[in-house]
Amino acid sequence: MSKLTIITDRALELAGQAGTGLRHAGASLRGAGHGAEQWLKAGAALGAARTGAKVASTVVRRNPVAVAAAAAVVGAGVLAYVIYRKRRERAQGEPIEGESRKVTARRAPARSRSRSTRSTSTAE
Numbered sequence: 001m002s003k004l005t006i007i008t009d010r011a012l013e014l015a016g017q018a019g020t021g022l023r024h025a026g027a028s029l030r031g032a033g034h035g036a037e038q039w040l041k042a043g044a045a046l047g048a049a050r051t052g053a054k055v056a057s058t059v060v061r062r063n064p065v066a067v068a069a070a071a072a073v074v075g076a077g078v079l080a081y082v083i084y085r086k087r088r089e090r091a092q093g094e095p096i097e098g099e100s101r102k103v104t105a106r107r108a109p110a111r112s113r114s115r116s117t118r119s120t121s122t123a124e
Contacts, residue, residue: 008053017047 018039060067 005057008050008057011046011050012054015043015050018043018046
């Protein structure tokens with residue numbers, strides 16, 4: 001069995017368990033309101049996943065060469081993106097091209113500091 005078939009079977013099993021759980025919990029869900037809405041969303045998501053898995057398995061069975069070609073294109077795109085990221089990171093660490101010269105630091109002569117007292121006169 002392929003992994004896709006295993007996943008599909010497991011999704012169907014989980015959907016059946018969820019349906020059984022909903023049947024048994026029907027009385028308690030009537031007053032739940034928000035909880036029931038979440039159960040419905042989960043059921044819809046499981047249904048969409050099941051339908052998507054069926055469509056994907058059908059496409060893979062009917063067009064194996066096209067699927068392999070699409071996977072190769074996606075792989076090439078991922079590889080190109082990785083190379084682009086590495087080049088960008090490397091370029092950020094390199095210095096900017098151009099001319100530069102070293103400037104040596106010179107100490108300025110020491111200034112004499114005079115202490116000035118602040119007058120604290122208040123304007124009245």
